Amino acid sequence: MSTSLRASSRLLGLSRPRTAAFTATLQAKHTRPSASTKPFQIAPPRCHSTFSSVNPEEVSHFNALASEWWDPHGSSRLLHLMNPIRQDFIRSCLQSQPETKASALQDASLTYLDIGCGGGIFAESAARLPTTKHVTAIDPTPSVLAVAKAHAKKDPSLSAKLSYKQTSIEELPVPQDPRDGYHVVSLFEVIEHVDEPGPFLERVRPFVRPGGWLVMSTIARTWVSWFTTNLVAEDLLRIVPPGTHDWNKYINEDELRRFFLDKGWDSPRVMGVVYVPGLGWKEVRGGEKVGNYFFAVRRSE
Numbered sequence: 001m002s003t004s005l006r007a008s009s010r011l012l013g014l015s016r017p018r019t020a021a022f023t024a025t026l027q028a029k030h031t032r033p034s035a036s037t038k039p040f041q042i043a044p045p046r047c048h049s050t051f052s053s054v055n056p057e058e059v060s061h062f063n064a065l066a067s068e069w070w071d072p073h074g075s076s077r078l079l080h081l082m083n084p085i086r087q088d089f090i091r092s093c094l095q096s097q098p099e100t101k102a103s104a105l106q107d108a109s110l111t112y113l114d115i116g117c118g119g120g121i122f123a124e125s126a127a128r129l130p131t132t133k134h135v136t137a138i139d140p141t142p143s144v145l146a147v148a149k150a151h152a153k154k155d156p157s158l159s160a161k162l163s164y165k166q167t168s169i170e171e172l173p174v175p176q177d178p179r180d181g182y183h184v185v186s187l188f189e190v191i192e193h194v195d196e197p198g199p200f201l202e203r204v205r206p207f208v209r210p211g212g213w214l215v216m217s218t219i220a221r222t223w224v225s226w227f228t229t230n231l232v233a234e235d236l237l238r239i240v241p242p243g244t245h246d247w248n249k250y251i252n253e254d255e256l257r258r259f260f261l262d263k264g265w266d267s268p269r270v271m272g273v274v275y276v277p278g279l280g281w282k283e284v285r286g287g288e289k290v291g292n293y294f295f296a297v298r299r300s301e
Helices: 003-011 020-029 056-063 077-095 098-102 121-127 142-152 197-207 223-236 253-262
Strands: 110-115 132-139 162-166 182-188 208-219 269-276 280-283 292-298
Touching: 077 121, 077 182, 077 208, 077 269, 077 280, 077 292, 110 121, 121 132, 121 142, 121 162, 121 182, 132 142, 142 162, 182 197, 197 208, 253 292
Parallel strands: 110 132, 110 182, 132 162, 182 208
Antiparallel strands: 208 292, 269 280, 269 292
């Protein structure tokens, strides 16, 4: 085992598998990283395309987890723990622009589009911020969205600031005027569940208003991420339901960076994070090169 893998093992409290049979079982359940795995590719536009980012297998997987979405100790525990650092990252992006700092952060004027909102953990927290005017949250998974709507009804103050839609980004009408786009479009733990990230991001881009931010979190495609997210988190510690992650869909930070710079967007902001048992999610300098990270890019004015 390499030095980096041993360090990750100690951090997560992982002991070596006790039997060869147990090791063989784990190997059979996950495809190991391969040097032949293709990097994130941007497919050229296709005429009369019927592209959809909705994967029926992903929808089925998350439907099965719907009842536990708001259990802070259940299968969505890591999402609950990650939510504060999501908000901190968005705040740092908004505060990096002087014009935003002087206006939107003082008044309830920010609009959000939360794509792949799941049970609404982030959407609810964003709607409660005093700087928020409205949050539109979308997800194609019916059972999960039903949980989100039911939970939001428990807080009457959310009714005017939060709306849920069972739909995909392909079915959501694109703003006719770019200024009708959103100040913040979020893709938290979404893009690594999409089969074709290039066409998906192309569809998302018009929903960000000029000067607005596209903010996402995802996972780098490395040996360390396979070890921590697939092997350890899913199979050994069971802190994430088995089958949640497909390592081959992970996207490296430099791949996203090139995509958006080629489209003329501003230089991205990136923050690597790591989950530390007992302490939660913590920022780690350079963490985007090996595992979980936040990525944000601003649409030019």
